[in-house]
Amino acid sequence: MPKIGMQPIRSSALVEAVISEIGHSGTMDVTVSQIAKRAGMSTALAHHYFGSKNQMFVAAMHHILIQLGAEFSKNLKGVDDPLERVEIIIRTSFSDLNMRQETISAWLNFYVFAQKSEDVRRLLKIYHSRLESNLRHELRKLAPEKAETIAEGIAAIIDGGYVRWVLRGAKNEAQHPERIALEYLRLNLSEHGPRT
Amino acid sequence: MPKIGMQPIRSSALVEAVISEIGHSGTMDVTVSQIAKRAGMSTALAHHYFGSKNQMFVAAMHHILIQLGAEFSKNLKGVDDPLERVEIIIRTSFSDLNMRQETISAWLNFYVFAQKSEDVRRLLKIYHSRLESNLRHELRKLAPEKAETIAEGIAAIIDGGYVRWVLRGAKNEAQHPERIALEYLRLNLSEHGPRT
Amino acid sequence: MPKIGMQPIRSSALVEAVISEIGHSGTMDVTVSQIAKRAGMSTALAHHYFGSKNQMFVAAMHHILIQLGAEFSKNLKGVDDPLERVEIIIRTSFSDLNMRQETISAWLNFYVFAQKSEDVRRLLKIYHSRLESNLRHELRKLAPEKAETIAEGIAAIIDGGYVRWVLRGAKNEAQHPERIALEYLRLNLSEHGPRT
């Protein structure tokens, strides 16, 4: 009596194990053993489902991006005001979920990994373009001639914020990247056409 | 009397080889073999001078930071105007030398490595505090009540800029982080008290 | 269901290979490769089962002692006469099995190894105390006031006998340590109270 329908269960257990393990160790130097053990299965089974360690990483990256995308969608749903939408994008980027040391650590590692894995690089690029195109789309309505630049600025502050947040043990609310990004946005817009 | 004074030569050859090798492969998954070969010596000699692979990495990080610090010093020498000094810090951060894919790649990898190596973490922290304290020092003269925030913002744009620059193959001058950072600075200051 | 129950088979194959390899080479400078090859498996598997070369040695020592203990038990079973029991202990110590160059060589090496390995030192001490306590127990019935000394004497002759036997290639029956030990015992007892 073989169990059926195990595949999705096993897969997501593994994906979460990958993220968790990377987050804890801070590196991608995690063994398939560690991952499999945390996912509660043998290494052989892990390979059975993913074929290779590499693909486990890719799947994990994919998972993070899907999840992040879903979070964006959910928070943006029903909101029409452009400024509000941009602010939501910023706030979501720095949500508690995304600021967890574990997540950022995995994220940072995937940035590095992208330089080796074509697959991950592609995933990241897609994610980046989507984020920026979203930003630009709204910003064009707010500050047409600077939209591109502001979008890139916000994106840079987001990425830089992650990196610095995880590196600096101490958390200083005054230096929370969310504040920085929102302020950056406000400044740009107020210059263009002052908002109250 | 034996052949003498090889140590500094070998050491710096190794350090450069480490950076170069990490830069090329994009990962810290480089073998001591590769490093030693690129530095033109045997792995045994590499170990003789550094004791372990880990310490080669630490030395390389150290080297990058020292070099960066020197570049800052040089460019800032003789400049007194606070605004000018901040702009120089930004421009130096994005100098051609520092924007080389090789350097940034190594840099990014060291960020990750910092989560494993106490030594590297310490080095990074020192560097960060120095950079930020420099920024704050000048910014207090320009915008006292926002100095902290602006400093953090600039630092975030710098780090985010690195990450995104190396990730995105294509270079778009409009999105060059230097422009973003300078504009960010200008905006903040012009709001505070318009400059000529 | 995988091939199962290999562990004990592999373990004992390895243990025997260790003893055999040490016996042949006369040193503990044997590589894991040699051991694994003689045991018919890869070095990786050897490490899988024992974790480290050191533990292979410890396991081998353990094995020798267990085996020796079993031999003693077997030969002593059902024998009640104290003198006979002491003689059996001596004879068993010098049984053909225990006098094999291979075994003694391993034995001698473990003596040396004990100075490095806490584990082996403990094993040896336990074995020694057990042997001596056995000897003393019987000797107290035969020569109460000299039991301790005789026991130590016999033990010394046993250990010295091993060492000299393996060192001296030529075997001279007149100098067989068994004879020496038995004679030593006889002398001590005859002085104390003549036997029939």
Added chain:
Amino acid sequence: MPKIGMQPIRSSALVEAVISEIGHSGTMDVTVSQIAKRAGMSTALAHHYFGSKNQMFVAAMHHILIQLGAEFSKNLKGVDDPLERVEIIIRTSFSDLNMRQETISAWLNFYVFAQKSEDVRRLLKIYHSRLESNLRHELRKLAPEKAETIAEGIAAIIDGGYVRWVLRGAKNEAQHPERIALEYLRLNLSEHGPRT
């Protein structure tokens, strides 16, 4: 101005370093580095004088034997009584100098090494034959028909005594091998022809 006549100084420094180092570590797994450092010179110079690590060991063994031989000669000088001579041999074997953990440890290691090195094996054999022939020579005057056996017995107790002494941390004077050996001698002789 090359220094002249350094050779004997360097040699004996090295020989002592070898013994010392083996004694401290309890193994022959000492590196030429360690030896050379303790002898206050470079490894290159150590090789210059001895050619190879192996020969350093051989020289050290040689040194120990020479020194032991000298001790015997000194103590036996002028003594004519056979019994007294045998007792002196025993007492010298267990002199404080020879019972030092360091010495015994080196000694034990050389026993093992003898199984690999033809040179050391030869040295040991010569030493053994000389010791035994001395013993036999005297014992023939005391107990002609048992001389061989007694000699071997004493020798076994000596070697066994060393081994057990170094193994057992605790020193129990009642179990000091010297006492055992002397008692063994007395017993054998008293049986043959009682002495007062």
Added chain:
DNA sequence: AATGAATGAGCCTTCATTCAT
């Protein structure tokens, strides 16, 4: 579906030894 068993390949590290000076 699942896993113990097994291994090839490779990596870091150590070390005896040689050489030029």
Added chain:
DNA sequence: AATGAATGAAGGCTCATTCAT
């Protein structure tokens, strides 16, 4: 006489991956 410099060779150990069951 003396040593820093340098390396080839080898060893212990790890790990991703495959396979038989």
